[in-house]
Structures are given as structure tokens and as C-alpha cells.
Amino acid sequence: MHFRGLGPPGSLPLRRPVAIAGIDRKRGEVTLHLPSTDAATPWLAMRRAGDRADPIGPLGRPLAIEPRTHHLLLIAEGLSVPPLGPLTEAAIATGRRVALLLGARSAAEVYPSSLLPDELEYVVATQDGSLGHRGSVVDLVPAYEAWADQAVASGGPALLERVAHLARGRDARLGVACLGRRTARRGRRTGRVTRRSWLSVVLEQRVGCALGVCLGCVVPGASGPVRVCREGPAFRADELAWEESA
Numbered sequence: 001m002h003f004r005g006l007g008p009p010g011s012l013p014l015r016r017p018v019a020i021a022g023i024d025r026k027r028g029e030v031t032l033h034l035p036s037t038d039a040a041t042p043w044l045a046m047r048r049a050g051d052r053a054d055p056i057g058p059l060g061r062p063l064a065i066e067p068r069t070h071h072l073l074l075i076a077e078g079l080s081v082p083p084l085g086p087l088t089e090a091a092i093a094t095g096r097r098v099a100l101l102l103g104a105r106s107a108a109e110v111y112p113s114s115l116l117p118d119e120l121e122y123v124v125a126t127q128d129g130s131l132g133h134r135g136s137v138v139d140l141v142p143a144y145e146a147w148a149d150q151a152v153a154s155g156g157p158a159l160l161e162r163v164a165h166l167a168r169g170r171d172a173r174l175g176v177a178c179l180g181r182r183t184a185r186r187g188r189r190t191g192r193v194t195r196r197s198w199l200s201v202v203l204e205q206r207v208g209c210a211l212g213v214c215l216g217c218v219v220p221g222a223s224g225p226v227r228v229c230r231e232g233p234a235f236r237a238d239e240l241a242w243e244e245s246a
């Protein structure tokens, strides 16, 4: 969602991208979790019922649960949990089991469990060891890679690179055969076999216009540049170009 404040000059003159953390369709409400450091937070916190804003969205391509997924693994760090909210709600509502692995610098920066559904398995890693596993959240992933049918990572480039690198070796470690599904064109089988990537990622990227026009959000894709605001922010890991050294 992209926000612009309506009000006195200087209130929130530029649009701000804000992830939707939850959706209540019956009540027509969306939930936003913003860090105190975000420029939009003070302005939004001052709003009262009846105040006007000028949001546009939802923008881009959302995360999707694969039909065959029974166990969904979420990997996040710091404040990158909110974009996973609607996917988590949808997975739990449809009877899937969901585990969230979260990394943070210390216990003080761990996402509050009170903001997460009770049904979620929540495992924490902190760099200083003040809560949960001491070290990186990526250390926790191998214990879940056989359990999870699908994984989604949300966070900065360093985390996503490491998880993508790990995911590339998953099939070989688990002995998964590359059977995939045959694709059909005009009712005829083409013989081409495709396989969905186990891992999807949500990119944290500053966006400008958020409408696909300014090209300020372009990142390297596997088949050429892609716009995070239009083709993303959710991508299958095999749609992006990753550093080989990760």
C-alpha cells in the first residue's frame, strides 16, 4: 500500500510504502505495523477517525500459497514480519501448519508474539543470544527444510541471499526428484517440465512512484531487470538473479 497524507503542507508530502500486516474482510479493515523509525509513523499515529488519507493499493504481486502446501515455513528478520501477515492468516484459516523463524539483534528487537496468531509456531534467533538460538536465523532453517512444503523469506538482501543459497541445495540434500509438472499449450502437452521454486522471497526495496513508471525499484531478475513495485515485491527465488558467492 502506498500512502500520502492529506493535510497541512509538510504533513506527509511524499507517498510512503507500507506493508499490509492483516486483513479483516468482514469489517473492511487492514492492519499496518510500522516501526517507530518510519517517516510515516508519527503522521499515521496522529490520525483520528474521520481524518483523510490518500492510500493506493494493494500494489504489486502478493504472496500465494501453493495448493499442495500443508506446512508453510516463514523466515524473517527484524521488522520484516508484517508483509507475511496476510499469508499467515490465509494459511491458518485453510488448516495449514505455519512456522515462523525470526532473527533479531537482541530480545529487545524481537517481533512481539502478542501480534502473531496463537496457531503459529514461533522460533527466535538473536545475535547476542539474549533470546532463543544464539546466531543467525538462517541457522534454524535446515531443521525445517524437510518439514516445509513451501518457504517464504522476508528481509534484507543479505538474509535473502543466504536463504536462497540454502534453498538451492535443498533438493539434493533431501533427495527430491525433479519431476515437476508438464505444461500444456492449447490443450496439448508440450513435454516441457516445470517445477515451482520451494522458496519465495519478499524484497525490502525503497519505491518511488510505485506504479511501474520511474524504474527506481529495479533489481536483477533471472531473465532481466524486474520492478519490485510491479512484478514484486514477492518473487519466486528462481525469478531473481542471486550472487553466486552467497
Ligand code: FES
Pocket: 206, 207, 208, 209, 210, 211, 212, 213, 214, 215, 216, 217, 218, 227, 228, 229, 230
Ligand atoms: S517505484 Fe517506480 S517503477 Fe517501481
